[in-house]
Amino acid sequence: MVLKVSFSFVLIVLLSSTFSSAHPGLNWGGGGGGGGGSGGYGGDYFGLLPEFYQYSCPQANDIVMSALEKAILREPRMAASLLRLHFHDCFVQGCDASVLLDDSATIASEKRSNPNRNSIRGFEVIDEIKAKLEEECPQTVSCADILALTARGSTILSGGPDWEVPLGRRDSRTASISLSNRDIPPPNSTLQNLVNFFNRQGLDEVNLVALSGSHTIGVARCVSFRQRLYNQNEDNRPDETLERSYYYGLTSVCPRSGGDNIISPLDLRSPRKFDNSYFKLILGGKGLLNSDEVLLTGNGGRTTELVKSYAEDEGLFFNHFAKSMVKMGNISPLTGSNGEVRKNCRRIN
Ligand code: HEM
Secondary structure (H helix, E strand, O other), X not given: OHHHHHHHHHHHHHHOOOOOOOOOOOOOOOOOOXXXXXXXXXXXXXXXEXXXXXXXXXXXXXXXXXXXXXXXXXXXXXXXHHHXXXXXXXXXXXXXXXXXXXXXXXXXXXXXXXXXOOOOOOHHHHHHHHHHHHHXXXXXXXXXXXXXXXXXXXXXXXXXXXXXXXXXXXEOOXXXXXXXXXXXXXXXXXXXXXXXXXXXXXXXXXXXXXXXXXXXXXXXXXXXXXXXXXXXXXXOOOOOOOOHHHHHHHHHHOOOOXXXXXXXXXXXXXXXXXOOHHHHHHHOOXXXXXXXXXXXHOOOXXXXXXXXXXXXXXXXXXXXXXXXXXXXXXXXXXXOOOOEOOOEOOEOO
């Protein structure tokens, strides 16, 4: 009995919110050094733990999942929008929920940056989840962790893979519109640009191709792919890698000028299902964004092979996707006594 109590005590202390990233011995997956540092590669999990809320809020993931189910039933696209939010959070000063902050006296909201304006969405669902969590476990579950759990939940509910989400991120007290403009790759990127954007975050080519597989769900606006239809190389001609009938279909919904916000599915075969058809479509010249197409034809060698492998083997894609999501989710989190647990994801406490 005594042994049991003291064991639980040790566990609670280990998992409590004061748990610090400065815990050099704690990493798993092999290869990593200690906590802290910049977006590490190779099992450096910064002291995040899947069991972080095991005692302080064991129902956290159930709350996330039940809100998500309702939200996705109301609007199926929401799964895609929420998955993307985690990406746009992590690539800008780390996974710290900076993307959720509204404008205020001290905050220039990232929501106004070029990649985000008129584009990222899902904030009301995050608000709903946060409100419920605050009712049941006040000031315990961070907004950054909500984004990580929501990204996984959205993937699962769309038919994609499951994985263990390391938790214990804390929320920033700052946002950066300039980093948001700088660090999120634009859709007309070359392959080399994409690789550089990902390398800067400690992510490699496998992560780039696997995570781009998120484009198996959701949509893009005409303004994000227009250049491919009308002026790919400043020569008033379309991108010649576009399959002909797909190209004609796209020109009928995305005019040369105007209609910026008209949307098209990123995966026209199964836009609501998380599967590997995105990669099959790329092989057939039916990837929507330039950044999708160049994974195949951008002279990458490695990325070309990966697109082909994922198109052939959905299990391999799911496996690499799950691992890459964990790695992306570990980009420079705030832990220990850094940052805070916001009460409302839209503003600092
Ligand atoms: C590789 C570089 C990437 C580029 C250049 C890129 C670019 C884009 C663009 C331009 C859109 C459409 C936005 C609009 O037109 O409003 C989009 C949508 C989307 N992106 Fe990416 N993306 C990339 C990687 C990722 C990653 C890593 C994820 C997630 C892990 C992701 C998830 C999504 C999702 C799910 C959508 C659909 C969102 C919705 O329907 O609301 N993307 N992306």
